[in-house]
Amino acid sequence: MFKLPEPIRDSHVAVLGFFPVGAHAGPLLAVTRRLAAAAPSTIFSFFNTARSNASLLSSDHPENIRIHDVDDGVPEGTVLTGSPREMLEMFLEAAPQTFHREIAAAETEVGKKVTCMLTDAFFWFAADMAVEMKATWVAFWAGGANSLCAHLYTDRIRETIGVKDVRTEETLGFIPGMENYRVKDIPEEVAFGDLDTVFPKALHQMSLVLPRASAVFISSFEELEPTLAHNLRSKLVRFLNIPPPTLLSFTLKRETLVRDPHGCFAWMGKRSPASVAYISFGTVMEPPPAELVAIAQGLESSKVPFVWSLKEKNMVHLPKGFLDRTREQGIVVPWAPQVELLKHEATGVNVTHCGWNSVLESVSAGVPIIGRPILADNRLNGRAVEVVWKVGMMVNNGVFTKEGFEKCLHQVSVHDDGKTMKANAKKLKEIIQEDVSTKGFENFKVLLDEIVKV
Structure with a gap:
């Protein structure tokens, strides 16, 4: 593995983690650790709920990562049913105001304005926040290129197959790279069920604003889905496959x-x-x-x-x-x-x-x-x-x-x-394994340059 040259930067990156799904915040934090280690003069303010932070964090994160607990959006006295969807929607509804407030406090604490918003892609409102703050916006999609493609083509899918009497056995051959996938394989928020609730509406908004991000990256490998990667590069300003930090070593540790x-x-x-x-x-x-x-x-x-x-x-x-x-x-x-x-x-x-x-x-x-x-x-x-x-x-x-x-x-x-x-x-x-030592390394360097530039 090549060693990255240490960048000389003086940036402040606001990292917005997504709760309550651990598969989102965990990988985003792992990438943040790697970025922070490669850019020690950059401050990374990581925002996530207290409960999620407690389950993810250890004492060995780089000193330039500042951890901030944010409200989970559940009104005081609310009796929850235990449904992840319920907590997710409450969090999403409260998130814009919550993150505005917490980022302002972090800027005061650090003494630096935020220069980049590094967020879970679900936070579609980050597009406007970044413009308001004169910062770049880099989005992390926690799934693969297949699901990202399905969401980015939401409107085309709905127009092609309809949202009533959906023909579930048909393939998605009208989307380049999705010929082997069927309508019934796509997430229900794209074209099934009640599309007017909080979560489907948020995901639809996301599909409309992601092309405004300066970069969108996923935890993956270039050669897993090369045709879809090519498709996504035609839809987004910059699309990157970043190998998951937990999988960079392929030999079993002691x-x-x-x-x-x-x-x-x-x-x-x-x-x-x-x-x-x-x-x-x-x-x-x-x-x-x-x-x-x-x-x-x-x-x-x-x-x-x-x-x-x-x-x-x-x-x-x-x-x-x-x-x-x-x-x-x-x-x-x-x-x-x-x-x-x-x-x-x-x-x-x-x-x-x-x-x-x-x-x-x-x-x-x-x-x-x-x-x-x-x-x-x-x-x-x-x-x-x-x-x-x-x-x-x-x-x-x-x-x-x-x-x-x-x-x-x-x-x-x-x-x-x-x-x-x-x-x-x-x-x-x-x-x-071959991908990691070539394209994976190159893509990480591109991501690093995009996030910590001033």
Whole structure:
């Protein structure tokens, strides 16, 4: 890896993180850490809710990152239903006023006006804020090029397929690079359901203003979706694929240096190469209880070794006696070091919701996928896994059943289709590794220059 020359700048960057989805703020903070390390004379003011900051931050961030807690937008006395969508919409409605106030306070504290707004792309209002502040606006899209394309083409999709009696099986061939994706794969906020609520309206606004950003970047690799990357460059002032900092090293770290409170590595060390199913569904939502039962039953009957990262509150849904009966076969833990486990030689398949970060971590490690999309961009990513890259398969009808899951495990583990998936995953891993040392490095330098210039 080349060493970046240290830029001599004196800038102040306001970084606006997105709550309550951890898959947004976490990657944005990771990129901010890397930018801050490369530009030590630039101040990065990172704004996020207190709860989200507490879950993301450690004490080792660069000194030029200033952490600011912002209000989550939930009015005092409000009784929440627990729906992520509910919290998300309250946050979005309050965000413009909240960020105006907090950025002004940070400018006073630092003694420097903000020169760049580095924000989650969901914050469409940042386009006008940046103009008002005479700052540049750089937007981060937390998904892949496929979902970004779907949103940027929102109006064309609605005009082409309509928003009533939608023809879900049709492909999106009218969008360059989306020929292998179907209408039913796109996020519902693009063309389904009630499009007049807060979140769909915000995403539509985003699709209209993103072309005003001086740069839009995603956590990805250039060669994963080259046709879509070319398309996006025709729509945006500058589009960049920036390799996720957590995936810049492709060799497994010393296990003593990796946080592993539940002993996953010790357990994995006793398993055969490519034999273990790693199971996790992200931080926002799990499959419903009946499907958790089906997963457990499929694992038990298949005898496939497993590591299952499952929130403690959901462990009550496991079949009675499951943990005792599978004590030698696998472990269920409330948290696992996912990136490192996927790189472990014993991991044979990743069972996931197909969130963008999880998909990236899997293909970067050369591990095939069994997918069960849940929300947002999951269906698009699952389609890429199954049809575009051919590195995995989706569960039948998008729902776990005991027999269906057992069949998937068998197909990936021993069937000829599984051998093809593994070969394709290995090839994709090699392409990604080459990408990091060439285009990935160059793109990061372009992003750095755009963000910290004065």
